[in-house]
Amino acid sequence: MFESLTARLESALGQVRGKVRLSSRLVDETLGEVRLALLEADVNVEVVNRLLGRIKKKSVGTEVQKSIVPGHKVIKIVHDCLVETLGTETVPLVVSAKKPQVTLVVGLQGSGKTTSAAKLAYHHQSSDRKVMLVAADLVRPGAVEQLMELGEGIGIPVFAGRDRNPVAVVRKALQQAGRTDVDSVVVDTAGRTQIDRALMTELGTIARVSDPDEVLLVLDAMTGQQAVAVAQGFQENINLTGVLLSKLDSDARGGAAISVREATGAPIKLVGTGERPGDLEVFHPDRMASRILGMGDIITFFEKAEQAMDAKRAEEMADRLIRNQFTFEDYIEQIKGMRKMGSSGELLGMIPGLRPAPADIQAVDQEIRRSEAIICSMTPSERTNPRIINGSRRQRIAKGSGTSVQDVAFLVKHFGRLRSVFQSLSTGGPGGAPPRLPKALTALSQGGLLGTLTAPGKGGQSRNRPRPAGNAKKPRTAKKRQKKKKR
Numbered sequence: 001m002f003e004s005l006t007a008r009l010e011s012a013l014g015q016v017r018g019k020v021r022l023s024s025r026l027v028d029e030t031l032g033e034v035r036l037a038l039l040e041a042d043v044n045v046e047v048v049n050r051l052l053g054r055i056k057k058k059s060v061g062t063e064v065q066k067s068i069v070p071g072h073k074v075i076k077i078v079h080d081c082l083v084e085t086l087g088t089e090t091v092p093l094v095v096s097a098k099k100p101q102v103t104l105v106v107g108l109q110g111s112g113k114t115t116s117a118a119k120l121a122y123h124h125q126s127s128d129r130k131v132m133l134v135a136a137d138l139v140r141p142g143a144v145e146q147l148m149e150l151g152e153g154i155g156i157p158v159f160a161g162r163d164r165n166p167v168a169v170v171r172k173a174l175q176q177a178g179r180t181d182v183d184s185v186v187v188d189t190a191g192r193t194q195i196d197r198a199l200m201t202e203l204g205t206i207a208r209v210s211d212p213d214e215v216l217l218v219l220d221a222m223t224g225q226q227a228v229a230v231a232q233g234f235q236e237n238i239n240l241t242g243v244l245l246s247k248l249d250s251d252a253r254g255g256a257a258i259s260v261r262e263a264t265g266a267p268i269k270l271v272g273t274g275e276r277p278g279d280l281e282v283f284h285p286d287r288m289a290s291r292i293l294g295m296g297d298i299i300t301f302f303e304k305a306e307q308a309m310d311a312k313r314a315e316e317m318a319d320r321l322i323r324n325q326f327t328f329e330d331y332i333e334q335i336k337g338m339r340k341m342g343s344s345g346e347l348l349g350m351i352p353g354l355r356p357a358p359a360d361i362q363a364v365d366q367e368i369r370r371s372e373a374i375i376c377s378m379t380p381s382e383r384t385n386p387r388i389i390n391g392s393r394r395q396r397i398a399k400g401s402g403t404s405v406q407d408v409a410f411l412v413k414h415f416g417r418l419r420s421v422f423q424s425l426s427t428g429g430p431g432g433a434p435p436r437l438p439k440a441l442t443a444l445s446q447g448g449l450l451g452t453l454t455a456p457g458k459g460g461q462s463r464n465r466p467r468p469a470g471n472a473k474k475p476r477t478a479k480k481r482q483k484k485k486k487r
């Protein structure tokens with residue numbers, strides 16, 4: 001599903017991914033690539049223009065530059081605007097008190113109507129409704145037999161009259177449904193190779209006699225933006241309640257999926273994802289956007305980070321770090337913020353390009369718990385001024401936290417090291433780079449703080465191992481993370 005579009009968008013957005021500094025030129029370039037990717041995917045050009053207009057409007061403001069990771073923010077904006085294009089909200093199937101409830105399945109020949117009618121019937125049946133299928137496609141040879149076979153496979157009766165007139169078939173089917181206490185009737189109608197008068201007249205008459213609760217237009221996803229013209233043609237002649245987009249499983253480009261809602265206003269309610277009766281899914285715009293972008297990790301990271309991190313507080317903390325005023329109190333707060341975002345394993349997994357091994361995750365968790373225990377056993381003055389922690393204080397803290405004197409000494413020592421790292425950021429790195437407050441924020445939000453503090457711990461070794469401070473061997477994950485920070 002969407003393989004080619006997703007690959008294209010991933011490479012387009014790869015340029016800003018993880019970036020803590022963004023020039024407006026880079027943003028423009030990236031959005032230009034996004035535009036091309038969409039056009040290549042056969043998305044309707046007007047839809048592309050409107051979508052990009054929205055994205056551009058949102059990505060120029062200060063909100064992007066001020067966000068935790070501006071590069072991620074741009075991707076998040078693309079995602080949110082795509083959700084809007086896809087319809088924002090999930091539009092459910094109509095639920096009515098009428099009995100039987102009637103669904104008409106309409107569309108061009110070969111779009112997947114008969115298959116989808118069976119899927120819908122199966123879907124209704126699974127919510128404990130008594131269902132009947134109606135074979136009202138008397139145009140396509142073998143269409144009635146095809147539906148009978150499908151119905152038999154899922155144990156749903158198929159009404160197929162002897163009339164040559166589909167309107168009469170539908171009328172009789174509804175009478176029988178009334179007699180047999182059927183809750184839901186799904187009517188498979190005839191299609192044509194293109195929209196023509198005869199078809200529209202026939203559908204109009206069927207709609208009049210059956211008073212449908214739902215009229216679903218089946219569109220073949222593989223036809224790309226042609227689907228827009230088909231939908232408009234049907235809309236002019238019949239009241240559609242929604243679209244069922246079929247063959248999404250075979251659609252690498254996504255042109256129809258992205259275009260239909262924005263171009264026609266008709267909501268996509270369901271998607272077909274295969275040939276079997278169960279291959280039907282409810283269409284959720286947000287999940288679909290994540291599938292199309294293929295960057296679920298960043299979106300989730302961002303949403304959680306924004307929830308957990310009060311931006312102002314984060315800035316204050318970074319500021320304190322830079323002024324060398326960052327204390328163990330701040331560190332504890334930082335850990336709590338991270339906790340709100342999920343387990344450290346989840347968090348590490350969300351950092352782009354990082355695939356931590358379970359052993360690393362365990363080690364990090366263990367180290368975090370240990371340092372938390374140690375800090376909790378410190379007095380407030382020790383937390384704000386770790387310099388006063390001497391031998392006897394170390395002993396007391398170790399006892400209180402169930403750790404060793406070495407553990408306490410290690411944490412204090414590395415805390416000092418961390419502060420100096422951040423301070424060097426503020427005074428400029430090699431080559432006299434300007435102060436990089438946003439970078440400090442990135443490090444914070446991406447677990448850099450925790451990483452630095454816990455880096456030397458690996459598995460269960462940390463307790464017994466003598467620890468050379470400063471140049472201790474770091475686990476793989478920490479190394480990668482540091483690389484990430486250098487970008």
Ligand SMILES: Nc1nc2c(ncn2[C@@H]2O[C@H](COP(=O)(O)OP(=O)(O)O)[C@@H](O)[C@H]2O)c(=O)[nH]1
Binds near residue numbers: 107191271
């Ligand atoms: N892969 C895939 N094939 C589908 C899907 N829906 C329908 N088809 C296939 O598309 C072809 C045409 O479907 P059919 O229901 O006969 O179309 P109709 O002429 O509109 O009734 C058949 O071979 C179906 O098996 C789908 O969601 N995924």
Ligand SMILES: [Mg+2]
Binds near residue numbers: 113114115137140143
């Ligand atoms: Mg058919």
